[in-house]
Amino acid sequence: MSVLVFADSKDGKFKKTALEVVSYGKKVASQLGVNLIALTVNVNETSELYNYGAEKVLNVSNNSLSTFNANKYAGLLEQAANKENASVIIIDSSIDSLYMAPLLAVNLNAGYASNVVAAPSNTAPFTVKRQAFSNKAFSHTEIHSAKKIIGLAKNSFGIHESSVAGTTENFEANIVESNVVSTNIERVTGKVTIADADIVVSAGRGMKGPENWGMIEELAGVLNAATACSKPVSDLGWRPHGEHVGQTGKPVASNLYIAIGISGAIQHLAGINASKVKVVINTDAEAPFFKAADYGVVGDAFEVVPQLIEKLKAFKAA
């Protein structure tokens, strides 16, 4: 038996979430007393994963996998899980993983728990803690099937070093056919995306109009952060839909979330609650966001943000 993790990469380099799922996988493998195996795709240098506990890495090299395809990736994980007799398969919560995981669950007839936030509290019955009700609560879920799939929520377990002497094998998997064909990919380049960001700078209707977003982008630039917005802002067309965060928008689980001119409606908070530290800048001392925040400034964004930018520049330069 073994635990298998999918360690996702971009341009041959591991994503931060890959190190987190390997760290988590190590914990589960030691709870079960079995080996940890990682699956990687088109990575030349895999040894970094040994530092986090991967005893064996299976790397698949195949050009037809350079663009993600849910059927093909689910097929790879299925074959790796069968080859290694994996009882637990762990993936991250990227948009691609969330697309693939249900297909893998059917292939392996495995119970699947998504949005998992902690190591299993028990391994028999196998019990995990998951986010539920759009981050307003947690559920303790038992998985009863022989094979189990865990989708780990981002930034929930952390990255933990645990060096082992690992080996890497070339894994010759069958690439399954898919009738879903990618014809074009458009990516906003040169910008930190919400999914990858450690810091997110978000602004709401309090900014009055799209012409005032220059300072939001400048603040994000100083902090190497992604920009985001509340729902009405994207509905009004002030900002692109991809920036809308909240219950019906993108989830944010960053280390720092700065909310500027956002009231803190329950639907907004539902999507950003998983962020570690929240800072609010709002003119209204009664804005509900202050109840959810760690740090707050009662003040006008048009005065506070430019000053904050200057002070952060000085702080970074020091």
Place this chain on the structure above:
Amino acid sequence: MKILVCISHVPDTTSKINFTNNNAEFDKNGVQFVINPYDEFCLTRAMWFKEKQGATITVVNVGGAETEPTLRKALAIGADDAIRINTEATDGFLVAKELAAVVKNGGYDLVLAGKESADYNGQMVPGMLASLVDYNFVNACVDIVVDDNSATLKREIDGGNETLTANLPLVVGGQKGIVEEKDLRIPNMRGIMMARKKPLQVLEATGTEATTAITSYEKPAAKGPVKLVDASNLDELISLLHNEAKVI
């Protein structure tokens, strides 16, 4: 085109979440239930197909009798008929298997389902369903155009969009973007009257076993009060973020 829209019956987004029975059950007391917001986008998109290209729309829910008002609302918005599969939806895999039985019998060309439900947020039912009935599947879909037997779709990816093609039959996990918020339909009086006469069929469940079970719930730990920093003392904010929170 025969379209099936999967409808989840979920607490209204402003609901306070509480638990009873020693934290083993969700407390439905005083909670208003609605069509899952992601499913509402899908239903509106289905209405667009019906009006522009011609389609019949069936809505389906896996749940007890208390979910029927939600299905009636979907009928009032414009679906033609409804199916309720009479079992408690305790697990995503179970729901997908029950829906698969309906899809196999009904021979739908297009199945639309919200990419996740606003209560358990599992993001598993549409993909599992597609896989169980061997239909093509696109998730996190923000646009879909159907031309005869084939579809061109856009899905969200990290930091952008991907365009894909897939033949019907097809399952789509939809989200905002598949229609605009402003285009969402509110049932009117005529729709509500007509919905009362539209067929709502209740099917017994196949009795498939769940693979997971929720044993208890927990609320997040209460948060301490916010630390307020004076707007004229932003150096303090920077110092707190650097030294105390260690996030910059």
